[in-house]
Amino acid sequence: NAGVMQNPRHLVRRRGQEARLRCSPMKGHSHVYWYRQLPEEGLKFMVYLQKENIIDESGMPKERFSAEFPKEGPSILRIQQVVRGDSAAYFCASSPSPGSPLSTDTQYFGPGTRLTVL
Amino acid sequence: AQSVTQPDIHITVSEGASLELRCNYSYGATPYLFWYVQSPGQGLQLLLKYFSGDTLVQGIKGFEAEFKRSQSSFNLRKPSVHWSDAAEYFCAVGKDTGFQKLVFGTGTRLLVSP
Numbered sequence: 001n002a003g004v005m006q007n008p009r010h011l012v013r014r015r016g017q018e019a020r021l022r023c024s025p026m027k028g029h030s031h032v033y034w035y036r037q038l039p040e041e042g043l044k045f046m047v048y049l050q051k052e053n054i055i056d057e058s059g060m061p062k063e064r065f066s067a068e069f070p071k072e073g074p075s076i077l078r079i080q081q082v083v084r085g086d087s088a089a090y091f092c093a094s095s096p097s098p099g100s101p102l103s104t105d106t107q108y109f110g111p112g113t114r115l116t117v118l
Numbered sequence: 119a120q121s122v123t124q125p126d127i128h129i130t131v132s133e134g135a136s137l138e139l140r141c142n143y144s145y146g147a148t149p150y151l152f153w154y155v156q157s158p159g160q161g162l163q164l165l166l167k168y169f170s171g172d173t174l175v176q177g178i179k180g181f182e183a184e185f186k187r188s189q190s191s192f193n194l195r196k197p198s199v200h201w202s203d204a205a206e207y208f209c210a211v212g213k214d215t216g217f218q219k220l221v222f223g224t225g226t227r228l229l230v231s232p
Binding site (some may be wrong): 004006033040041042043044045048056058059076091093095105106107108109110111112 | 122150152154159160161162163164167169208209210218219220221222223224225
C-alpha cells in the first residue's frame with residue numbers, strides 16, 4: 001500500500017510566481033491535511049479537506065493561499081505571488097474518514113515539498 | 119488553546135545509552151498525544167500515540183512514552199539508543215478523535231555519538 005505521495009519534492013520559485021503543491025492520500029483515505037514547517041520550527045496546521053469540501057482552513061493565510069481536494073485527483077495547495085517568507089516545507093497528511101471501520105485516528109504524513117522562493 | 123512544549127532543542131546521547139525526550143502539553147480536557155520522528159529530508163513517521171487507557175504506551179522501534187496527567191507530560195523514552203535513531207522528534211497534541219488539528223512542538227534534534 002503506497003503511502004502519502006507529494007510532488008514535487010523540491011520546488012524553486014521566484015518572487016511573484018505561483019507554486020502548486022500536490023498531495024495524493026493513501027488508498028482508502030478521504031481526508032487530507034496540510035501543514036507548513038518553517039525553518040527550525042514545528043509543523044503548523046493550515047487546512048483540513050475532504051473530497052470537494054474544505055472543513056477547516058483556520059490556519060491558512062488570508063491572502064494568496066488556497067487549497068482544494070477535487071472528486072478526482074490529488075489535493076492541491078496553491079500559493080499565488082510567492083514571497084520569500086513562503087519558503088518552507090509543506091507536508092500533507094491523510095486519514096480515513098472519522099468513524100469509518102478503517103479509522104485509526106491517526107494522520108499519515110507524506111515526505112513533504114520543500115519550497116524555496118528566490 | 120492547545121500548546122506543546124519541547125524544552126530541549128538538541129540532545130546528544132551515546133550509542134547504547136538510554137534516552138528521554140521531554141514533552142509538556144497544555145489542554146483543558148483529555149488530550150490525544152502523539153510522537154512523530156522525522157529523518158533528514160523525510161516526512162514524519164508515527165512512533166506512538168495515546169488516547170486513553172494504560173498510561174504507558176509502547177511504540178515502534180523500541181520507543182515508549184508515559185502519559186502523566188498531573189505533570190501534563192508525555193515523555194518519550196528508549197532504553198538503548200542506536201545510531202539510526204538520530205533524527206528530529208516531534209510531540210503533538212490533538213483534541214478529539216476523528217478530525218485531528220494537530221498542534222506540534224518545535225521538536226528535539228537527537229544526535230547519537232559513537
